[in-house]
Amino acid sequence: MSTLPSSSIPIFITVAEYRGWRRKAFAENKSVGFVPTMGALHDGHLSLVRRSLAENDLTVLSIFVNPAQFSPHEDLTTYPRTLERDLEVLAEQNVAMKQPSAVFLPSVKEMYPGGIHQDVSQQRGTFVEVKGFGEQMEGKSRPTFFRGVATVVTKLFNAIEPTNAYFGEKDIQQAFLLRRMVTDLLLSHPSPDHVHIVPTVRDASDNLALSSRNAYLSTSGRKVAPTLYASLQVAQGYWANGGSKSECINAATSFVQQRVEEAKAQGLDVNMKLDYIEMNQVRDFEVVDDDATRHLREEDPIILSGALWVDKTRLIDNILLGAQALKYK
Template sequence: MSTTKLPPSSIPIFTTVASYREWRRKAYAEKKSVGFVPTMGALHEGHLSLVRRSLAENDLTVMSIFVNPAQFAPHEDLASYPRTLERDLELLAEQKVASKQPSAVFLPNVHEMYPSGINQDVNQQRGTFVEVKGYGEQMEGKSRPTFFRGVATVVTKLFNAIEPTNAYFGQKDIQQALLLRHMVTDLLLSHPSPNNLHIVPTIRDTSDDLALSSRNAYLSPAGRKVAPILYASLRTAEGCWAAGGSKLDCINAATKIIQRRIEQANEEGLDVEMKLDYLEMNDAGDFEVIEGDVTRSSKGDAAVILSGALWVDQTRLIDNILLGSVGRIVR
């Protein structure tokens, strides 16, 4: 375990797979369960809620902090992604549930995670990568074509290294979490098993329901003022769906909410640029787009993902609401 150039921490930090595995073998020998929360750092209450869930349900809890180059396209914000390690470790040390506190932090460097090297350009990459075919091209995959390849690869590596009994992901990244359940199932992973990959409801700002995200730090004051409109538009679509409206009617109603807020921002003289990326309804099982004339009654209890992405200046915000029978999704 190396502490070179690391901030002080009351929680053990492991920077290599070898050092972590020595610690993990002891947990195996003592028959202790290990909960795992993978993150890219810049922690907020959403991350910490996952940590507390793990503390409540496991003997030991591990968090990883690793900004994964493979899930950033060459034009995306890898270099500027917020890195707040000292504060992250302080926040993590403050978490406590029934006398249990986080047990370890896995803090690898890029070479440790990608021994063959890594290039953000997929065409220049060498080594082993994981793709979940048929599930990574819809929704977020349309806007970020290489994103889920990078996510699936790094999470496979993390699961192999950490060997968690349970793993915890937030609903805000619902497609990512469900895709990882498919991956765990297809690759016959035991740590975690598909049933032990938990999706936890999105944590929101109590003042305006904005989904908490590390990228919210990028927002200007004007951007922060308009950002909650994405969730408000999804709530409009949710109400339309519940009232028996068609998918097309509900998405149109939500889109009008966004368009009207853009107009209001201009009228208010706010120095902010907003652009809707998408609003859509997709089947929660295979991520296929729901047909435009489908209604709640014709869809039955099948789980549906109502999601959207909105650019606020240079910050891309995502959010979602789950419709229908979702008890087996968020648990």
């Protein structure tokens, strides 16, 4: 940490240092907005920062690549780390004459004093699980992911004590799960209604959701990466026209396969593989039964989500379906 880049924004590397700053904010009755990130910032992250700047007296952003949400075979060591640039773009943010107030930049030892192992079976210490909510959707493909997310966000909420916290809609299951966690753990900073979900930021040219992992995509991979969201839009169209769940998902799956064939015909050096496309209830993430779709169409929003491998890069995306969807954001 002695080689930190220079920054006009105060940087705190320990919880003790940060808490001194936070006590002053409490004493001055100032609200604190919080944006947790793993760095490699893009405009999706910055949209969360700008929302926080607009709604709070002070805004804190954390940068911490969390080992507990990477399984042993995943990309922890190669995850993009661009701290100097991250600090530069943060310093450029300004809303209503307010700029980011602090960056929390802890080490792994600071966040996991007892150490941390990527293999769950080797882990020792205190971890947080949201039972029954972390096994579906993304949790089905990444069984230990939400355990790692819930653990680190609990730690961050305890350290930062934010008035408001902001998460991107691209990671919709994560955002809803964290709201549930905050409710169950009786947290006051933030309270459940102060965990905000901000719309996904997309590339204006092709609707690809912005993600730090997009940096992994090859030139050919970048050309086909919008396939996932386009397939979800196909399913959304069938849903809007009264289609059943199976009709929606079959149409989306067929669309992906069509794009795979088109990529081969165009000679693109890329391998696309669909992980899943599914519909889940917002309330509990349970898989939507095909027979229940008429009721859900009228009463509750549902999550239409998917994951697509583009070579070694796994992309995720989602669309909230239903007239009541906005009330969940």
